[in-house]
Amino acid sequence: MSLPRRVLVANRGEVARRVFRTCRRLGIGTVAVFSDADADAPHVHEADLAVRLRGVAPTDTYLRGDLLVDAALRSGADAVHPGYGFLSEDAAFARAVIGAGLTWIGPPPEAIEAMGSKLAAKARMAAAGVPVLAGGDATGLDHDALHALAADAGYPVLVKASAGGGGRGMRLVRTAGELADAVRSAEREAESAFGDGTVFVEKYVEAPRHVEVQVLADRHGNVVHLFERECSIQRRHQKLIEESPSPAVDDELRERIGKAAVTAAAEVGYVGAGTVELILTPDGEFAFLEMNTRLQVEHPVTELVTGLDLVEWQLRVAGGEPLSPEVTGAAVTGHAIEARLYAEDPAHDYRPATGALHRFSIAELEGVRVDSGVEDASTVSPHYDPMLAKVIAWAPTRDEAIRRLAAALAGARIHGVVTNRDLLVSILGQDDFQSGRTDTAFLERHDPVALTAARRPAGTVRLHAAAAALAVQAHRRATATTWRQAPSGWRNSPSQPQRCTLIGDGRELEVNYALGRDAVQLSVDGEAIALDLMSASANEVDLEVDGVRHRLEVSIRGATIDIDSSLGSTSFAVAPRFVEPGSQLAAGSLIAPMPGSVVRVAVAQGDTVEAGQLLIVLEAMKMEHPVTAPTSGTVTSLAVTAGQQVDGGQVLAVVEPASEADGG
Ligand code: ADP
Ligand code: ADP
Ligand code: MG
Secondary structure, X not given: OOOOXXXXXXXXXXXXXXXXXXXXXXXXXXXXXXXXXXXXXXXXXXOXXXXXXXXXXXXXXXXXXXXXXXXXXXXXXXXEEOOOOOOOOOXXXXXXXXXXXXXXXXXXXXXXXXXXOHHHHHHHHHHOOOOEOOEEEOOOOOHHHHHHHHHHXXXXXXXXXXXXXXXXXXXXXXXHHHHHHHHHHHHHHHHHHHOOOOEEEEEOOOOOEEEEEEEEEOOOOOEEEEEEEEEEEEEOOEEEEEEXXXXXXXXXXXXXXXXXXXXXXXXXXXXXXXXXXXXXXXXXXXXXXXXXXXXXXXXXXXXXXXXXXXXXXXXXXXXXXXXXHHHHXXXXXXEEEEEEEEOEEHHHOOEEOOEEEOEEEOOOXXXXXXXXXXXXXXEEOOOOOOEEEEEEXXXXXXXXXXXXXXXXXXXXXXXXXXXXXXXXXXXXXXXXXXXXXXXXXHHHHOXXXXXXXXXXXXXXXXXXXXXXXXXXXXXXXXXXXXXXXOOXXXXXXXXXXXXXXXXXXXXXXXXXXXXXXXXXXXXXXXXXXXXXXXXXXXXXXXEEEOOEEEXXXXXXXXOEEEEEEOOXXXXXXXXXXXXXXXXXXXXXXXEOOOOEEEEEEOOOOXXXXXXXXXXXXXXXXXXXXXXXXXXXXXXXXXXOXXXXXXXXXXXXXXXXXXXXXXXX
């Protein structure tokens, strides 16, 4: 019995990198797998060896157990770590790994199976004395039996998919009239998402807390718990911010939930790291929700308060080592909080964002850990989970951990893709969060759109727009050939009034300015901003407003400008450049001025169009932009479809003017 020699991680992104980090520290070899979309991903470069999985869709790649086992055998791996998501809770995959003579870094397949059906798991837990919420199987019940089941549980009830995960397949039912429809639609969703249409009814707890217990078990019968995590800050029943310890759990409750979790794990013969998820009701009662038979996304908060490396213990346990006194005697020191940074737009119903991540850097300040799946110039693909990174802060107290985490997030440089960063920073700043009043309804009481907007002080976008305009001006001067010989300082050259129209923060802003020899007159949307300009370049604008000096970091990429300052970050695009084909493009080419997504395609290839007719609606910088025909003619090429992501400069369509098209 010993540690594996070479581990294949059957996963991608953040979790693959996380597992590799521990393997490297322990001198264990690493093997990555990658889809065609991930050929250049950081997790691939970090591994000793990497095996390609042809295709892009998860069903062709990361969900193909046969290919993954084959990859392990071909690369000389002797163990497989499944990460989370994908096949991590697939008993058949675990069996295939074991059957191939490889070590499975996870629980026994029987334990995965026992917890794989939430319905069966609840029954088993109840029998073992672990509290569960009232409810039962809704499959195949006639009208009366179904209504009796829900009435017994007591409205409101939740209709849940037994095989569910990732917050999907749930329907809240407040009155009997909605029950039958909810069951039917949950069944359909469960069938298509999980291949198992079994649904059950469960008592719905209003504004509960999600508290879960980390467990660790070895092959020698030792099962311990490593305290709790509170994961109540959720959107769409999915976790956003997690912490340990929970502000709602005292020593007495910790003891009780810890015992329940150990009982749950022991009941199914659990081995390895797992999580028992509980609902904590407002009156302090708890009930078993489900067990996740894998490493969890939020495991780092437990690592930071216990000082243990959970991946290391997964490896040790898989190799047959018993839990050491360091584990069995673990204690909590300080407080840790994790925020999940997603490429998604909270202002648009958390819609996932994709595209080129031009810059991605988060400083690992004291006490801050960053587990990321991306780096500068990574591509955020639409095919996989939109989580970019987790930022985790540890400090002696909860207050300090909150401040460290907020500072790390606020100081992050993230360009090219919309994220939930502002929302996260704003949540951390709320009184309710800071005083520990966190329950799963937090983001219903606090509107995410308002929270996102509130993150930046009033006037920030205008000041950022001013800086962007000044930086663009400086950039033009620096790159204009006629100015090459001119003195570099802009102050030597008083300018005519200039105008720059920018799109940012979901609106258009017009900046008018004139640079004098030693003064600048500037207005945004007609409102003057009194500022003293120290210097402006394409990289930085240094200015003073109301006696306060601001250094604003600038990054210009084509028509896109990112401003980062102590006030927050704003992305702008210089507008409008929709009908401005570059010299190398075919006449009539319509190009995307900035990265965005195609909302609608209003024409088909070959259509005859009138000048000004709507062709495509593009959404970029949180605004919809109609792309219209520059002339009457024929759509000779249509390069995009609705829903597609486009990069700045990409050709969307070509309209050949009427006369040419006729002649050709
Ligand atoms: P947790 O409680 O650990 O957040 P989830 O069930 O929400 O558990 O899923 C864990 C993580 O695994 C998700 O955040 C996501 O990153 C990833 N994941 C879940 N399902 C999938 C899937 N089908 N494909 C890819 N990744 C997935
Ligand atoms: P998943 O497998 O998708 O993680 P869970 O059963 O763990 O499903 O539930 C996910 C989330 O949904 C919980 O964290 C909680 O916020 C909410 N939830 C689930 N069941 C209930 C319930 N009975 N009452 C209130 N909220 C619930
Ligand atoms: Mg869950």
